Amino acid sequence: MRRRLGSMGSMHKFVPRADRLRLQTPLSYRAQGDEDWLLSRVVNISESGVLFGPTGLGPGTVVEVIISAPVPVGSRAAGPYVCAGRVVRTTEMGTVAARFEACRVLLEA
Numbered sequence: 001m002r003r004r005l006g007s008m009g010s011m012h013k014f015v016p017r018a019d020r021l022r023l024q025t026p027l028s029y030r031a032q033g034d035e036d037w038l039l040s041r042v043v044n045i046s047e048s049g050v051l052f053g054p055t056g057l058g059p060g061t062v063v064e065v066i067i068s069a070p071v072p073v074g075s076r077a078a079g080p081y082v083c084a085g086r087v088v089r090t091t092e093m094g095t096v097a098a099r100f101e102a103c104r105v106l107l108e109a
Contacts, residue, residue, distance in 0.1 A: 047074025053095030
């Protein structure tokens, strides 16, 4: 799938959309500045972001998520990650799409 970034006259620039992987796995999240982590579920995930819910987060919210992917996602190996990003869209069903800005492996103690 491709998405349009912008247009100039009849010229459009298309960027390929990252492959999405449907995962029904738990996810922990918190908005920037919050101390407590909340639980939710992944709907789908890609190397560039995650769709999860239910949650009451709104567009533009800076968010951190902890995901333990049971399989590789894009170039990331399977395992636990903490990712920082921003909510880019919401749905009427209470799910949100967050675009990752940075991810790192979460080392288990």
